[in-house]
Amino acid sequence: MKSPHAAIVLALLPSALSAQSLVRQIERVRNGTVQLTYASRPGLCGDGRETIRSGSSIVVLPSMFGRGRSDMDVCFSGPVRVAVGRSDGETVSYRVHVGGRWTSSGDVTDIGTVSAPDAARYFLDEAMRANGRNAEYALAAAVFADSVDLTPDLVRIARSPNAKHELRGRAVFYIATYDDPAATRTLRQLAGQEDLDEDVRGSAIIALGREDMTDDDVSWLRSLYPRLSEKLRDNVFLAVSQSDGTTASRWLASVATDTRENEHTRQQAMFWLGQGRGPTADLVRLYDKLDDASLRNHYTFVLSQRHDSEALDKLIDVAQHDRDKSVRRQALFWLGQSKDPRAVAFIRDLVTR
Numbered sequence: 001m002k003s004p005h006a007a008i009v010l011a012l013l014p015s016a017l018s019a020q021s022l023v024r025q026i027e028r029v030r031n032g033t034v035q036l037t038y039a040s041r042p043g044l045c046g047d048g049r050e051t052i053r054s055g056s057s058i059v060v061l062p063s064m065f066g067r068g069r070s071d072m073d074v075c076f077s078g079p080v081r082v083a084v085g086r087s088d089g090e091t092v093s094y095r096v097h098v099g100g101r102w103t104s105s106g107d108v109t110d111i112g113t114v115s116a117p118d119a120a121r122y123f124l125d126e127a128m129r130a131n132g133r134n135a136e137y138a139l140a141a142a143v144f145a146d147s148v149d150l151t152p153d154l155v156r157i158a159r160s161p162n163a164k165h166e167l168r169g170r171a172v173f174y175i176a177t178y179d180d181p182a183a184t185r186t187l188r189q190l191a192g193q194e195d196l197d198e199d200v201r202g203s204a205i206i207a208l209g210r211e212d213m214t215d216d217d218v219s220w221l222r223s224l225y226p227r228l229s230e231k232l233r234d235n236v237f238l239a240v241s242q243s244d245g246t247t248a249s250r251w252l253a254s255v256a257t258d259t260r261e262n263e264h265t266r267q268q269a270m271f272w273l274g275q276g277r278g279p280t281a282d283l284v285r286l287y288d289k290l291d292d293a294s295l296r297n298h299y300t301f302v303l304s305q306r307h308d309s310e311a312l313d314k315l316i317d318v319a320q321h322d323r324d325k326s327v328r329r330q331a332l333f334w335l336g337q338s339k340d341p342r343a344v345a346f347i348r349d350l351v352t353r
Contacts (some may be wrong), residue, residue, distance in 0.1 A: 048100020209239030249278025
């Protein structure tokens with residue numbers, strides 16, 4: 001009769017052997033390119049080249065990461081394709097694609113379709129060893145794999161002072177691509193960890209900002225705000241600006257008008273109020289509460305970034321009626337940058353009057 005320990009070893013043995021087999025297949029090629037393919041995570045798609053989308057998260061490999069909408073004409077649901085460049089028995093490059101197909105070329109060894117979890121573990125190890133863009137490609141290759149949750153590994157990378165700086169930020173971003181409550185809890189833990197590198201905390205705060213963020217998410221970030229540095233407070237403003245709820249826009253407006261805050265903080269809150277998804281009406285109402293000319297100067301710029309009639313009406317009003325000449329002049333400057341016919345007509349009337 002087999003012991004329980006023997007049974008556990010036998011259960012783990014196939015996976016371990018499979019992973020070792022993948023390493024051997026790649027390392028067997030001393031010079032040239034190794035191509036491999038594996039299943040991609042649900043919800044992941046790509047254009048077959050550099051651009052990959054997961055929900056609202058968009059990656060353009062190797063170094064562009066963010067949230068928003070993609071203008072890809074076609075987004076293939078998979079698979080993940082990785083090309084590993086080898087020279088003198090060493091790996092010198094990675095290229096990662098989702099969707100599409102390989103084109104024929106010389107000096108290529110195609111090892112076919114491999115286990116997605118095995119590929120994830122292999123590339124995760126490679127990400128920790130590689131440098132620069134190769135590390136970013138390898139981490140992407142790991143995270144894109146199906147049937148494996150790498151969140152605990154990504155948290156370890158984010159928290160590791162020995163991991164490369166850029167890789168720690170990428171790890172936080174990829175945690176956010178696991179669009180579930182557990183990922184949100186993990187990001188909150190990283191954002192609130194006071195002994196963690198400030199850039200990593202900032203990445204976690206920014207990652208919490210998403211189009212479907214709730215009032216509870218906004219309230220949590222507000223509760224964190226008083227304990228943060230000026231730099232991290234700016235990250236909070238960016239994050240909450242992604243909410244289209246009134247809770248976020250009204251809080252940003254309250255910070256912008258709070259005389260206890262310094263000028264930089266008030267300007268940043270105002271900027272992200274303007275850049276956010278809240279109604280322009282909240283931005284228009286802000287004007288009467290701005291006590292300082294330098295803040296009203298900044299306000300004219302913020303208005304100019306809102307390309308709608310309500311913002312333009314207010315910018316024209318400021319250009320006509322602000323009590324400070326420098327603010328009126330600044331409003332005119334931004335109206336002059338606008339291509340809106342009403343702005344052009346207003347300036348023409350001033351010149352010809």
